[in-house]
Amino acid sequence: MTKQRHNLHLLVMATILAITALEISSAHAQNTYVDIHDFNTSTLVSPQYPGILAQGRDGNLYGTTPSGGTLGFGGVFKITPTGTYSVIYNFDGTAHGKTPRSGLTLGSDGNFYGTTWQGGTSNYGVVFQITSAGILTVLHNFSYSDGGNPYSPPIQGTDGNYYGVTEAGGTGSGTVYKITSSGTFTSLHSFSFAECATPVAPLIQGTDGNFYGMCESGGAAGGDGSVIKITSAGVVTVMYSFDFTHGSHPNGPLVQATDGNFYGTTNGGGSLDGGVVFKLTSAKVLTVLYNFNAKPGSVDGNVVDAGVIQATDGNFYGVTDGGGTNGFGIVYKITSAGVYSVLYNLVQAAGAVPETTMRQHTNGKLYGQANSGGANSVGALFSFDVGLKAFVSEFPTSGKVAKSVGILGSGFTGATSVTFNGTNATYSVLSDTYISATVPSGAGTGFVNVVTPGGTLKSNLKFRVTPTVLSFSPSSGPVGTQVTITGNSLTQASKVTFGGGKVAVFSVNSDTKITATVPAGAITGKIQVTTPGGTATSSTTFTVN
Template sequence: MWGAKVFAVATLAVIFAGAATTFAQTYSVLYNFNPNVSGPLQGVLAQGRDANLYGTTLFRYGIFRFTPTGTPTPLDNGTPFAGWGVTLGIDGNFYGAAQFGGTHTCGSGSCGILFKMTQGGVVTTFHDFTGLSDGAYPYYPPIEGSDGNFYGMTQFGGNTAACALSGVVGGGVVYKITPAGTFTTLHKFNGADGCFPQGELVQGRDGNFYGTTFGAGCPSTCGDGTIFRVSATGSFKVLHYFNIVGGPQKPSGPLIQASDGNLYGTAQFGGNAQTSGGTVFKMTPSGTVTVIHNFPGTSGDGIFPIAGVAQATDGNLYGTTQQGGTGTCHGGPNSCGTLFRMSLAGANYVVLHNFTGTTGASPDVPLFQHTNGSLYGGTHFDGTNSDGVFYRLSAGLHAFVSLMTLSGKAGQTVEILGQGLTGTTSVKFGSGAATFTVVSDTYMTAVVPATGTTANATLATPSGPLVSSKVFRVIPTIASFTPTSGKIGTSVIITGTGLTQTSKVTFGGITATTFTINLATKVMATVPNGAKTGKIGITTPGGIATSAGTFRVTPVISGFNPTSGAPGTSVVITGSGLRQTTKVTFGGIAATTFTVNSDTKVTATVPPGAVTGKIAITTPGGTATSVASFTVI
């Protein structure tokens, strides 16, 4: 039996600044861990298709399942060693990282493993780390990328000379692993670009992955960590170096990409000149970092945030500090930690709960919002058995649905998690109605419709509408276009899917000034002045679609001046579609000298040997021939 379940409830009345509505914040201890059985929680939580929460514990190396009300079921207590949480894959299995375990030795212990677990708790090893080029001691589970592969980091290893610690050579790696288990090292940290990555990767809307390192990073001052970007193929760039003096130090916990497109995270130490208790920071995708909250060294705000922040469905950021606050626990007064909320701008900061020992101490599990609207987390210490607690914060937020993938093309199947799904009568992606299959009351699938638009998904259920917590990006596609060639001013019909929100059409990279959205599957555009022979592109909020085929911009000669002349005469040829001119002929004889002045003008020199006849211009789009003949004198 697991330790006895105890409920400790603290209710706070909090008023959002500028709002008239009062929301009750209810903190509840759902479970007290027992050191003789398992605990405390460690790493990230994941919601399964059954609406239960899954995670791992530090001691006795357990994997557990919790109902949303706190009823625990142990699933495994031996396969993962020091697990750091799990991620739900689109195949319904959970994928996790265990810091120790495996068959290879690193220092005084084993190097760690990646594991896969079924919903029923059957665990298999997914990858056995060697401590060499594949890294060692994986920190947090891998995440599933939009390409279906898994991406993660190890805290040590990589077999580089820099950052060696405890007999393990290297400061960690970024890796990719396919569902079949094929492992690829994408990047080895070398000290100058960071050491000892901590937290979980996050995939941005641009398709790249973002993460942090806890140490090193040396442009001029160094040692306090980095924020980096890495592509699915391993293209790596440091976006920000954390300085030793002033500003955030030692980023810790996962990054998130919020609804405004920026990345948010926490630094365990540092702050401005008056503070030293850590920070919450914001970073633009290009790397500009702004501190939005400084935790004073002595304050009821709390100190040492180590678990990142979560953006809930009210748009605010929620997080925890490991110490500080007003509670008393095993560490003494003002040492138990806090649970806080703030806006994306850092405004309206408020402590929602001061941990007290009885309600747990030193929260270090990243907050997770369940589709019932509540936030869940865990503490490392205290509670009834002094081994940490599993808790819930009910902040008055509505139930929602969670999409397993956040972008896709028409025809793609999207998995949806939630509750009360039985009896669903409609699913829409933006304004487009989707076909769907309700698998259970907590899990269903839907097919992205050709008429879908980039927006939140909405479900009509017997208990009322449910809206997805995040926007789904409908990726546009171009299936065909007709005609396949034409001069400037030609009307071209482009067919595809997801075209309702078209904001831009290009021909060879040149923007069309006139286009009409006829249907979600059809756009009519006019070939613009200056258009080049090349691909047709369509831009929507969901992305950019590029045609497989090439549209040929056919050149036109409308006139030339003078109309006669001897070899060596300079002739100005006017028309359209002339920007890509590769050849000019006079009576079939190629000019050796010509200049493309613009899309509507080419200046050519009558070549030696030219004969009276038509002037012709050749481009990648074809050949234009003048109506009149040029007379060679």
Template sequence: MINLYKQRQSQNRVLILTSLTVLASSLVLPFQQAFAGTLTTVVNFNGTNGATPTAGVLANTKDQLLYGTTSAGGTSGNGTAFKLSPTTTFTTLTTLVNFTGASGINKGTNPVARLFQAADGNLYGATSTGGTSNLGTLFKLAETTYTTLTTLVNFTGASGINPGANPAARLIADNANANILWGTSSTGGANNKGTVFKVPTTGGTLTTVVSFNGTNGATPLARLLSATDKNYYGTASAGGTSGQGVVFKLTPAGVLTSYSFSGANGANPQAALIESSGFLYGTTKVGGANNKGAIFKVPIGGGTPVLVGSFNGTNGANPTAALIKASNGNFYGTASAGGANNKGVIYQLTGATITDLISFNGTNGATPQSTLIQLSSGALYGTASFGGSSNLGTVFKFVP
């Protein structure tokens, strides 16, 4: 009898422990999902206030507001520059500039590059088309109201006073002179395969530092990075030994060295590089293990790109935006496709593992092509080129 009692007690303990294990398992999943984060739509573009934002927003300006561009929409349908206020929610959009095309007060169309605030306080940007030759422009928005636009450069193509065409990337400051800006044009130049240029903040004639020739790269779509070794680094989406794009190192004197993608380590890079712990990290739109895009790294100083992780569709596909390293030490990014709805994702990179944190569904945005930015609050902000209430794009906030 005593043995039977002990046996039943033992069986009951097993049942209780099993039940607790099942209960714990059922509780773990929601908590793990909660760690993914929260996505909030900040602005829905409707055409009048802009449409199809392909560039992300600019943060950490002197007034602590957010600034951005849309590649279409506005009064002429040629794109806008805007600001978001107040600093607590950033839900109020004010249109600063409506781009007008080849003529008019605000020359230029289709701004696809993020704005840049120089040391002088002004905002600088590029339009990929428009201007006097319809090959793109560089412009300045004067500090304080940022509503007065000055066209600094009209690109002229293969030759002319300002060779280069169709700039698609943000400008950066010279690493030794804050009054000089560096940038890339995706076409034009001596071989019509794109350029690296520099120009004074006052505008005028730009200096072509490099004309890409195919062998050393072609069609650069991303901004340059000024690294801690005082060299400039970037990507070109085509060219190189396999025609699948390159990472390049450019000295301040203009000496360029390229390192080619092979497909296995990525292909068709369209995003800028970031620096972390002695390496440069970047993304490619295709290539990798599944030909859906990859994350790679190269050592500072240059070298053949090394595959870090591959996108597989479920965790995202076809990233066109750079990584960011957040204040919590994790890497985050957006992929323009893939995820649960094939409308793009926000992902986290941990080691070699890419995890889908948020899958866009159309209502909350679609096709994010921009690099995320982080505010002091820890929240990440970005843009989706489509989706939202009018399917013309959104600005979103993500709290990981």
């Protein structure tokens, strides 16, 4: 063998060994469960659903438990991704509330928002704001007529306001409310039983701007629960009423996946009476993807209080309270086509009975909470590594040009570029885990990328750049008239309509200009332009002569 061929042989062998080592390392990193904290009575105990975990600007996770703490009324905790834990607030059981089951929502102001199930001036719970340093402000005291006993935290809408639901109050079946960060409260709707009753899961905001939620009971099919759509003005539409055959009594939140459909779980019902994982389209068509088996000893899990999350690999991940080989619940994965697999069986010593929906941290790992088990038998916090890469998460996930957007992640110190769908943005690195950026002119809907010294981090979701229609000329004309529409973020336009919803033939001249032809059948009305980021409507009407 010549020296040259010998060196080539060594290079090939070294490459094979490196690839093998990488594959072994990757396989070892997958499906790794780590108990990162064991609760104890003095520092909070037993997180319960919904118990939403929020990632803060500092990269830490924040949450609540409804009991334990120095006063026994629950509190708010902070934990680093590696398990350094602290209680930042203990509820007093009176003026500031008690029994916080909600978990937290990170607001655009960097504060967290949540609710307590009880306490406050009328003992029907409160809405609160809390800083990462533990300074808590009560924003609203529920009085039952405007809602009562909220389980879930409010979520922040694209308009900057916070929207939530209460389990009880109003006319008896619960309510929908809106509240500002300064505490201005508006009761939007009191549910009828036929619409919804006992909504315990938080709302989500869909890409259409409406809010969607799950109701544990009520609905039109005998009280097995429902999925609802709510406008920002409080108009409610029942998307689906559960009928036991397709599931019953959902407790976990919905998630709108990248395919535009909604995915969720129910606690009971289905063909095996153990709950289901389902898909629901915007056209109200529900498909059961998986049926859990209620029988004791079910190895695929049962008793499903948590929802599913869609991780950066496109798959959905969830937990069950019970079942599995040890009877303490499981971690599972399911695809949008319903291919299901058990990834891990929980053991009593490291956390059992996980009721709350997991969260994917921007480090790529999944984090969850167990209601019992652990070293002190009162619950645990855990990480679950399925081998996914680090990413960035933007909030909000949509907005117009010049909108300020927060970006969560890590390793930002020394970042050299932030782009929205390839368009450079102005930005400020405020910490190693938080960037503030401005939606740049010319950007279209697409992924956000941050170039750091450690590599390029891509967002888990596309940022939807909302189009605007500023003006059009001429302001009137017959069918066939050429109309110039001026606005912003028009490059990706897919449809232009005139009054009566008539679709026009158009051409995109630039990101700020479209030329459209008044279509046959059009009537006097407003012009709309639709892009992947949403639909923009003109403020004035075009008059068809």
